Amino acid sequence: MDFGYSREEEEYRERLCRFLDENLTEEIARQNWEDRGVGSEGREFSRKLAAYGFLGMSWPKEYGGKGLSPTYEFILLDELGKRWGCHVPLDVGYTMVGPTILRRGSEALKSEFLPRIIEGEIEFCLGYTEPNSGSDLASMQMKAVEEGDYFIVNGQKTFNTECHYSEYHWLAARTDQSRGAPKYKGISLFIVDMDSPGITIRPLWTMSGERTNEVYYDNVKVPRHRMVGEKNMGFYYMMEAIGSERNQVFIPMRLYSLLQELVQYARDTHHNGRPLAEDPLVRDRLAQAAIELEVARVLADHSRWLESNHMPLSYEPEITKIFTSEMEQRLVDTGMQLLGAFGLLMEDSPRVPMRGRLAWYYLHSFMTTIGAGTSEIGRSVIAQRGLGLPRSY
Amino acid sequence: MDFHFTEEQRILRKTARDFLEANCSASFVLEMEKDEKGYKEDLWLKMSELGWMGLIIPEEYDGVGGNLLDLVVMFEEMGRVCLPGPFFSTIALGALSIMESADDGLKSEFLPAISRGELKLTMAHEEPDFTRYDPYSVGLKAIKKGDAFLLSGTKMFVPDAHVADSIICVARTDGQPPARYGLSLFIVDAGSKGLNLRPLKTMAGDKQFEVSFNDVRVSKGALLGRLDRGSDLLDSILRKAVVCKCAEMLGGAQKVLEMASGYAKEREQFGKPIGSFQAVQHHCANMLIDIEGSRYLIYKVAWLLSQGIPAVMETAACKSWVSEAFKKVVSLGHQVQGATAYMIEHDMPLYSRRARIAEMSLGDGRYHRTVVASQLGL
Numbered sequence: 001m002d003f004g005y006s007r008e009e010e011e012y013r014e015r016l017c018r019f020l021d022e023n024l025t026e027e028i029a030r031q032n033w034e035d036r037g038v039g040s041e042g043r044e045f046s047r048k049l050a051a052y053g054f055l056g057m058s059w060p061k062e063y064g065g066k067g068l069s070p071t072y073e074f075i076l077l078d079e080l081g082k083r084w085g086c087h088v089p090l091d092v093g094y095t096m097v098g099p100t101i102l103r104r105g106s107e108a109l110k111s112e113f114l115p116r117i118i119e120g121e122i123e124f125c126l127g128y129t130e131p132n133s134g135s136d137l138a139s140m141q142m143k144a145v146e147e148g149d150y151f152i153v154n155g156q157k158t159f160n161t162e163c164h165y166s167e168y169h170w171l172a173a174r175t176d177q178s179r180g181a182p183k184y185k186g187i188s189l190f191i192v193d194m195d196s197p198g199i200t201i202r203p204l205w206t207m208s209g210e211r212t213n214e215v216y217y218d219n220v221k222v223p224r225h226r227m228v229g230e231k232n233m234g235f236y237y238m239m240e241a242i243g244s245e246r247n248q249v250f251i252p253m254r255l256y257s258l259l260q261e262l263v264q265y266a267r268d269t270h271h272n273g274r275p276l277a278e279d280p281l282v283r284d285r286l287a288q289a290a291i292e293l294e295v296a297r298v299l300a301d302h303s304r305w306l307e308s309n310h311m312p313l314s315y316e317p318e319i320t321k322i323f324t325s326e327m328e329q330r331l332v333d334t335g336m337q338l339l340g341a342f343g344l345l346m347e348d349s350p351r352v353p354m355r356g357r358l359a360w361y362y363l364h365s366f367m368t369t370i371g372a373g374t375s376e377i378g379r380s381v382i383a384q385r386g387l388g389l390p391r392s393y
Numbered sequence: 394m395d396f397h398f399t400e401e402q403r404i405l406r407k408t409a410r411d412f413l414e415a416n417c418s419a420s421f422v423l424e425m426e427k428d429e430k431g432y433k434e435d436l437w438l439k440m441s442e443l444g445w446m447g448l449i450i451p452e453e454y455d456g457v458g459g460n461l462l463d464l465v466v467m468f469e470e471m472g473r474v475c476l477p478g479p480f481f482s483t484i485a486l487g488a489l490s491i492m493e494s495a496d497d498g499l500k501s502e503f504l505p506a507i508s509r510g511e512l513k514l515t516m517a518h519e520e521p522d523f524t525r526y527d528p529y530s531v532g533l534k535a536i537k538k539g540d541a542f543l544l545s546g547t548k549m550f551v552p553d554a555h556v557a558d559s560i561i562c563v564a565r566t567d568g569q570p571p572a573r574y575g576l577s578l579f580i581v582d583a584g585s586k587g588l589n590l591r592p593l594k595t596m597a598g599d600k601q602f603e604v605s606f607n608d609v610r611v612s613k614g615a616l617l618g619r620l621d622r623g624s625d626l627l628d629s630i631l632r633k634a635v636v637c638k639c640a641e642m643l644g645g646a647q648k649v650l651e652m653a654s655g656y657a658k659e660r661e662q663f664g665k666p667i668g669s670f671q672a673v674q675h676h677c678a679n680m681l682i683d684i685e686g687s688r689y690l691i692y693k694v695a696w697l698l699s700q701g702i703p704a705v706m707e708t709a710a711c712k713s714w715v716s717e718a719f720k721k722v723v724s725l726g727h728q729v730q731g732a733t734a735y736m737i738e739h740d741m742p743l744y745s746r747r748a749r750i751a752e753m754s755l756g757d758g759r760y761h762r763t764v765v766a767s768q769l770g771l
């Protein structure tokens with residue numbers, strides 16, 4: 001057993017921390033985390049992160065990476081997360097799309113996209129969900145019909161979040177229309193230029209003020225070479241990537257900053273002359289939150305360790321996802337109990353504590369157990385893959 | 394025992410439901426959240442024509458002479474549609490205060506005008522220096538000067554202060570916070586010199602204010618109840634207001650359950666309605682369990698209070714339980730309805746945002762559990 005990091009890894013962390021303390025601001029963190037859209041500051045930060053050599057540590061050298069262990073990526077995600085819950089600014093490309101291109105893409109796709117992802121230059125948005133296909137993703141209806149060197153794509157996607165500022169749509173569409181074929185066997189993955197003629201994007205605003213989108217395709221021509229891997233294998237590629245995606249998206253340390261702010265609030269705030277920190281109830285709840293964060297961290301570390309050592313990922317990342325997302329909801333409730341009515345105040349209100357972050361976290365907390373797959377589906381995955389229980393749907 | 398509402402109460406509910414469904418759509422609520430005033434005067438007048446302002450006011454003061462259970466029915470229906478505006482402040486905080494004070498002069502002065510929809514009231518109670526809810530943590534001072542009192546201090550989370558004609562202000566006339574002794578209630582003209590409002594911005598776009606009092610002068614006739622012994626009066630007002638707040642939450646929770654279970658029957662994934670999956674069924678059943686517990690507790694407390702029984706323990710239990718229940722119901726409501734319900738124009742966020750406002754209003758669960766603990770003799 002060894003729960004530590006190597007000297008090289010610790011040195012990387014130290015360099016990274018110095019860089020982040022100088023370059024990362026709350027505004028940049030929020031542009032990414034709140035999906036307000038990564039603006040010019042976020043883009044610049046992304047390029048700088050790459051220029052200083054903090055991106056691509058585990059990626060192959062031939063595409064601009066350093067060929068080291070994924071542990072470095074997790075150090076990066078933890079240190080970013082500790083600071084206002086930040087993530088890699090262009091995270092869909094970096095943590096989700098890139099690894100699949102690397103695994104399944106043609107040589108041409110790899111050399112076209114991977115270097116630019118590692119340079120922090122380009123972003124993708126995920127084109128999976130449709131109005132009638134949420135949890136049942138394999139039932140998607142978006143159609144891609146082969147015509148010579150192109151696919152002609154028609155249909156609608158929804159809740160595709162980063163589309164309004166990313167360069168490419170990572171699109172899943174049906175390429176086998178034949179009846180009777182199992183629905184998960186007829187899906188392919190494509191990389192589509194967001195500015196292709198025939199694509200229309202309409203904003204959908206969430207209850208916490210983030211933007212996501214509906215995306216309509218009307219006879220959009222997608223070159224054949226932009227198909228990822230083999231035709232009709234898309235669903236398998238999506239599923240094989242999901243464990244690693246969970247490892248890179250559900251970062252317990254992203255909740256660390258909220259916990260720290262609540263602790264600070266409890267120390268600084270008085271009621272009838274005594275700091276809230278002296279109230280046994282406050283101590284108990286904040287201690288419980290810290291305990292849950294410890295648990296979330298070992299869960300995440302375990303499934304990261306599997307991934308870093310190229311062992312198969314099964315139900316483990318799903319446990320991290322469910323635990324971390326549900327812990328976030330409990331932490332927010334703890335915060336609300338601590339701040340009382342003051343926690344209702346939004347960031348531009350008089351007398352608002354903690355810059356209104358808690359009210360925002362509350363509004364946001366409803367999506368954590370839905371986005372990227374619901375807790376219900378996740379629990380079925382755990383029961384089936386982890387325990388061999390029979391399928392019921 | 395009888396769990397039935399009377400025929401009149403059933404008619405009242407139906408009238409309220411029909412009227413509110415026709416006049417208070419979700420888009421209207423959203424519009425009012427952004428509106429500075431937060432309600433429409435013509436809707437207020439229509440509600441007053443229906444006799445709603447006078448529902449709980451005795452007939453001798455031009456009211457309908459209803460009881461607390463009638464009012465519970467009304468608030469349930471209002472909570473169901475998230476009715477914006479100063480009805481709760483005017484009736485549950487205002488009219489009830491004056492009725493509880495048993496001051497005939499004030500009753501004749503205020504109640505008939507409230508009944509006619511001509512007067513709006515609110516209560517200023519919490520303060521910014523007290524970071525946790527506690528009704529006796531009051532520092533705002535009222536100092537006697539000849540025949541009058543001068544009020545100085547700052548109040549927080551005062552609902553609808555911008556449209557209230559009068560504000561019932563809880564002030565300290567003796568002792569130090571958080572002593573129960575030494576509180577007095579005054580009814581202050583909202584146009585008084587020295588009174589300043591600052592709008593707060595909450596997550597539900599309801600209208601709450603910081604109200605500062607700089608030597609605001611009130612006559613001694615503005616005293617509600619007894620000098621220095623206002624806590625007993627305050628307690629009895631707050632118990633009734635609490636049950637009204639709980640009824641509002643119940644109406645909201647019921648609506649959320651209807652939305653979620655309706656959606657579970659319609660939305661199909663994997664070739665079946667999602668409501669046929671046990672995980673979703675359990676969510677819906679858990680919502681119903683929490684709502685049923687809330688419902689009968691609220692009705693019981695309203696009945697106890699309307700019988701003149703103080704029901705200190707039951708009222709505190711009710712606010713604590715219903716606040717938690719409403720929170721759980723909105724979480725499950727979101728969970729069942731997926732990404733669609735996370736969008737701002739969906740009805741769900743109206744309720745999930747209000748669940749938090751209502752939780753904190755008139756004391757959160759934490760505070761009310763301290764009351765229950767004291768009642769247990771702890």
Ligand SMILES: Cc1cc2nc3c(=O)[nH]c(=O)nc-3n(C[C@H](O)[C@H](O)[C@H](O)COP(=O)(O)OP(=O)(O)OC[C@H]3O[C@@H](n4cnc5c(N)ncnc54)[C@H](O)[C@@H]3O)c2cc1C
Nearest residue numbers: 126128129134135159160161371372374376670728731732
């Ligand atoms: C903020 C946000 C951002 C998103 N961004 C993207 C994006 O960028 N790209 C993208 O493609 N998608 C995105 N999504 C969509 C997300 O992946 C879906 O919301 C998710 O897969 C669930 O689908 P649904 O919302 O349609 O819920 P549904 O599938 O309709 O589920 C509704 C309820 O039924 C339950 N349920 C369904 N089937 C079963 C079953 N078999 N057993 C038990 N319970 C079941 C669910 O758990 C849930 O409680 C985003 C969602 C959100 C909220």
